[in-house]
Amino acid sequence: MGLLSARLLAQAGEEVLLLERQGSGRESSWAGGGIVSPLYPWRYSPAVTALAHWSQDFYPDLGRQLLDETGCDPEVHVTGLYWLDLDDECQALTWAEREGRLLRRVDIAEVRRQVPVLGDGFARAIHMPDVANVRNPRLVKALKAALTVMPGVELREHCALTGFVNRGGRICGVQTADGDLLAERVVLATGAWSGELLQQLGLMLPVEPVKGQMILYRCAESFLPSMVLAGGRYAIPRRDGHVLVGSTLEYAGFDKTPTEEALASLKASAETLLPALATAEVVGHWAGLRPGSPEGIPFVGELASHPGLWLNCGHFRNGLVLAPASCRLLADLMLGREPVVDPSPYVPSRRLAVG
Ligand SMILES: Cc1cc2nc3c(=O)[nH]c(=O)nc-3n(C[C@H](O)[C@H](O)[C@H](O)COP(=O)(O)OP(=O)(O)OC[C@H]3O[C@@H](n4cnc5c(N)ncnc54)[C@H](O)[C@@H]3O)c2cc1C
Numbered sequence: 253m254g255l256l257s258a259r260l261l262a263q264a265g266e267e268v269l270l271l272e273r274q275g276s277g278r279e280s281s282w283a284g285g286g287i288v289s290p291l292y293p294w295r296y297s298p299a300v301t302a303l304a305h306w307s308q309d310f311y312p313d314l315g316r317q318l319l320d321e322t323g324c325d326p327e328v329h330v331t332g333l334y335w336l337d338l339d340d341e342c343q344a345l346t347w348a349e350r351e352g353r354l355l356r357r358v359d360i361a362e363v364r365r366q367v368p369v370l371g372d373g374f375a376r377a378i379h380m381p382d383v384a385n386v387r388n389p390r391l392v393k394a395l396k397a398a399l400t401v402m403p404g405v406e407l408r409e410h411c412a413l414t415g416f417v418n419r420g421g422r423i424c425g426v427q428t429a430d431g432d433l434l435a436e437r438v439v440l441a442t443g444a445w446s447g448e449l450l451q452q453l454g455l456m457l458p459v460e461p462v463k464g465q466m467i468l469y470r471c472a473e474s475f476l477p478s479m480v481l482a483g484g485r486y487a488i489p490r491r492d493g494h495v496l497v498g499s500t501l502e503y504a505g506f507d508k509t510p511t512e513e514a515l516a517s518l519k520a521s522a523e524t525l526l527p528a529l530a531t532a533e534v535v536g537h538w539a540g541l542r543p544g545s546p547e548g549i550p551f552v553g554e555l556a557s558h559p560g561l562w563l564n565c566g567h568f569r570n571g572l573v574l575a576p577a578s579c580r581l582l583a584d585l586m587l588g589r590e591p592v593v594d595p596s597p598y599v600p601s602r603r604l605a606v607g
Pocket of ligand 1: 253254273274276277278279280284286442443444449466498539540543564566568569570572573574
């Protein structure tokens with residue numbers, strides 16, 4: 253959120269100083285799977301759907317722009333997605349018809365023709381052919397590369413925000429170990445750490461870390477032609493054949509240690525989905541901290557109680573798909589432009605408690 257918000261604000265001619273407490277793009281935005289869709293889009297509120305749809309339409313352009321500007325390809329890879337043996341298939345189909353999205357029921361024999369490596373245990377499927385995934389570690393790398401050559405942006409890494417400069421309720425900057433930094437406006441885009449940081453202002457923002465573990469297999473390039481999802485677990489093919497399998501959902505505070513239990517559980521899910529993975533090499537296993545929020549609805553906008561302080565956080569399981577629209581909405585609001593989506597569901601003050 254920080255990298256993309258900075259890019260949009262600088263593109264509009266604003267001067268931006270982006271602070272990052274470590275190297276940029278190493279947390280959730282690096283760790284995620286990169287499906288450019290909520291996992292079960294029909295189960296979300298219209299607030300999430302509005303951001304997701306705007307972003308999905310924009311992702312191919314974003315990928316091309318970043319490749320042209322930096323030579324680093326975020327690999328927006330349209331593979332489609334099969335959901336297998338869903339309990340709420342009818343709701344999914346009704347939602348898709350209402351929203352005008354391409355989603356249809358498919359015979360399991362057809363799925364097997366398209367995805368010959370699929371496991372035997374599945375009976376039903378629905379398919380969305382236009383869902384993409386983005387290679388998110390490359391996305392953050394490309395965004396960082398784009399920012400470093402943009403006029404008006406300074407990216408200052410290894411500089412943590414430790415507090416806010418509060419003058420009579422107005423936020424005019426941030427405190428860091430290197431001293432105070434003043435700014436006309438401050439944007440908090442600190443993912444899972446946002447709730448903790450806002451406590452310093454006596455505000456209870458319901459954003460908490462939700463750990464997610466993933467594993468990565470090395471496979472032949474043509475191994476998996478589509479994303480597949482069953483029982484909350486999914487497999488995502490990258491263009492070079494790597495297959496990601498995720499993910500766990502754990503409330504374990506800020507601990508990011510990958511565990512043996514999760515490895516075994518993810519491998520079991522992987523082998524149910526795609527039995528041939530039993531003999532494939534697991535080349536990665538990691539955890540990230542999602543910025544969990546009620547219903548996964550992000551907080552985007554200025555805090556009425558603390559003018560000068562803006563939020564763009566709390567995207568929970570969908571921050572990669574929601575990012576383009578969420579950051580565009582933030583920039584529109586900050587710059588007084590017509591917002592791309594109705595901003596009211598994301599207004600922070602409505603969903604904040606004072607501690
Ligand atoms: C396993 C897993 C799978 C996922 N899969 C998907 C998916 O398929 N599709 C999807 O759309 N989303 C997915 N997500 C969710 C998505 O990754 C997140 O919603 C999104 O990355 C959040 O972005 P963010 O910028 O808010 O947070 P982050 O990427 O975590 O960035 C926050 C940044 O703030 C910095 N920071 C924190 N505190 C400070 C401080 N005090 N000072 C300075 N800097 C600070 C951090 O170092 C970090 O760089 C997944 C997440 C996980 C963990």
